[in-house]
Amino acid sequence: MKRLIAMGLLLALVLVGVGTTQAQPTRIIVYSALPDLETTMVNREFTRRTGISVEALSVAAAGTIAARIRAEKDKPRADIFTGGSRDFHIPLAREGLLLAYKSPAFAEAKVSPVYIDPNGFWHGWYLGALAIIINTDRWDREMVPRRVPKPATWDDFLRPEFRGHFIMPSPITTGGGYIFVAAQIFRLGEDRAWAYLRALNANASQFTPTAPGTITLLARGEGIVGMQWAHEGIGARLAGMQPLETIVPPDTGFEVGAVSIIKGGPNPEGAKAYVDFLASRTPQDINAKFGYRYPVRADVPVPMGATRFEDLKFVKYDLAWSIENMTRVRERWTREIGR
């Protein structure tokens, strides 16, 4: 009897291990910087259309995924890096970690070449703009009686009334946080930008490790004002009675949400099919409807409640500079802001 129990346990141990490690040729592995909901819906549609199944790891911070891809460069585990600003894809391409592929589907869909890497290392498939987010509940209760005007520019974040009530995503782990910091540098010049950021730090209650984390805390009233992607704010308000207002200020930063193929991944053919698929209407529509992100296809309707992308006023964003200086800027942030 005891022998039987022991043998049974050993057998179970062996069986549990087997069956989980075999590779399937008709499967791709996706690292996604988009939330689970959009990732899952897009992937289901991909599997339905191509018969290729998808295993996805969704981590709501593009920096985390880029870090994983670097850590695994000797033996890449995934095929696709989707979501997250192209700012996170371009350095990976430079380090030789991405596979060049010029998707014919993107050309067919008449996606503006501005959103596609000329070398084919990444394809932009959605767009977003940074915005001021306000918790209107707390605003009405605490700021209206003090006659504080609603913030309309990035500089308004520095008002003394906001001390301890400002929240934004960390520039170390999130694309939005980094683009915001870069936008300040393009807007003010390097020295004034860091003075601005130090003053902002004095007002900040938190820098959240993921982008949606900021919205959650704002929606829950843990902060009054914050900085985040406009689509996150709109999404949270529409999704469920969240008291949020979204204002896109002038000199805002924007992202081109990209997809790229990881070089040396297990299934490059499946990965190419995935990139082609993202140029089609359905995934862009899913992302616009459920994530409120702007599609790159002109024939997909813009998300509810959003200003047209062309009508927003962007800072003169020097993409090459922002990529070139990413490590230096993040290190300076760590040194000077320290959180």
Added chain:
Amino acid sequence: MVAESVAVIRWGEVRRQAGDPGVALAFIGAALMLGLFVLYPAFRVLVYPALQDYLDIPKSVRWMQAARNSMVMMVISTLTATLSGLIFAFAVTRPDVPGRRFFRNIAVLPIFAPPFMVAFAYILMFGRQGLITKTVLGLDANIFGWHGLWLVQTVAFFPLAMLIIIGVLEGINPSMEHAARNLGADEWAVVRTISLALARPGIAGAALVVAISVLADFGNAVVIAGGFPLLATEAWFRMEGLADLKGAALVVAMLIVPTTCLFLLERYWVSRRVYTTVTGRGSRVERPPTHPVLKWGTFLFCVLMSLMVGLVYFGVVAGSLTAVWGRDWTLSLTHWRLAMDRIPTLWASVKIGAMAGIITGVVGVAVAFLTSRRLPLRHVLDFLAVLPGALPGVFIGVGFVLAFNRPPVELVGTPWILALALAFWHLPMGYQAAVATLKQVERSIEEAATNLGASGMRVLWDIYVPLLRPAFLGAFTVSFIRSVTNVSIVVFLVTPGNIVATFAILNMIGNGIWGGAAALTTMLLLITFASVGMAQAVVGRTMRSTPMG
């Protein structure tokens, strides 16, 4: 520990044991396995940075700040958690404090909770939208930051202190108290000179175990500490945010210095002293009644702490059932529907937890058996088996990534890397439980078998295996629970095919899906309780507390 029972090595027996091919092979196998899964990853972490990188640590403002913060949190959280544990243990071991059985049961509840659960529930309770702070009291309280973490760690770790101190208090012979009273000592003098004095090593041991846990706590810190840099979260930030493996290795190496010191202190100083009174346990004398002030004082304290623990579970369960926390209290099952999508992650947790539990049980029992043999180098084996108790989870996580992400032993991407990391991290618990059981086995049984010609393996199989079954099941259960609820290791090792529930929950919290996170946590708790219930039904006795890192 085992070693102390045999003072002199008898070389004749060494030769006999070593000459037994089964035992010798098992010994070599166990040594290799411990070397591979305990020493090698630790070694890889420590040598990953260059010497100059270590020398540069004091220049990094952020790391020094993180180190300082970690030390401060360790001191204050350890103080409050140990004190709470002591008061609780005192109340629970008195015969006349009302509700003591209830208190004891409620106090162990945090041990079953995933490490971020206390923080998460307290944000729902005491945050700006908190049920208690805002809805009930109308306060505007910011719980994010060091003070929130302090509260959370106190509640999360006092049960650990309590369980250890209870063991010591129960060992104090009540007749000492009677004697003191007969000699005219008042109540306070009795408590001070007898209960507290004799419990001192237990309290110190509890404090050290709590301190190690606080230092290494990742789950609560990542959810509630806000912009407060700590060593445990900094390692994660370095690796997952900056792809800076070297930085992550440096930070966890910084963490290992204090934990190892605390661990060695606990093991070689506190646990060696014998404070048990002459007659020890088993005395039938009733404890004298407790002084009313002490009785009702501790009672009130226990009610308060039980409330704090209850709020953790209430917060999570209620959070999974209300439409929008803080705004719309309507009952709703939407979050549960959302969590249903993640049921595969629960299955993955159970699978990996079971694998880890089996490995911890088998290896723990086998190593305990081997270290009880009079073999040379068994001290080394003993040390290797308890060493993981000193290593923080983030250290193990980083170590396994560095050690097993490429040939010759390539495990990243398989469930095995998770199972093995978790199993060997929990090994000290399984091992020490098995050692304790083995000590109770009369050696003459074995000698009789040996004299009748049984080989070492035969002795193991026919005598020790049946006797060690409870130890195995105990080790399995502890390792299983802690693997299923672990965050600090899995956060580094999870891959697309093996997403476990705690990782999915942490992601949901990060994505702002708090209701769904609460629902998935509730499901995870149900599974953990069901598994423990089943294991207890099998073993038929309560689990013993074991220190954990």
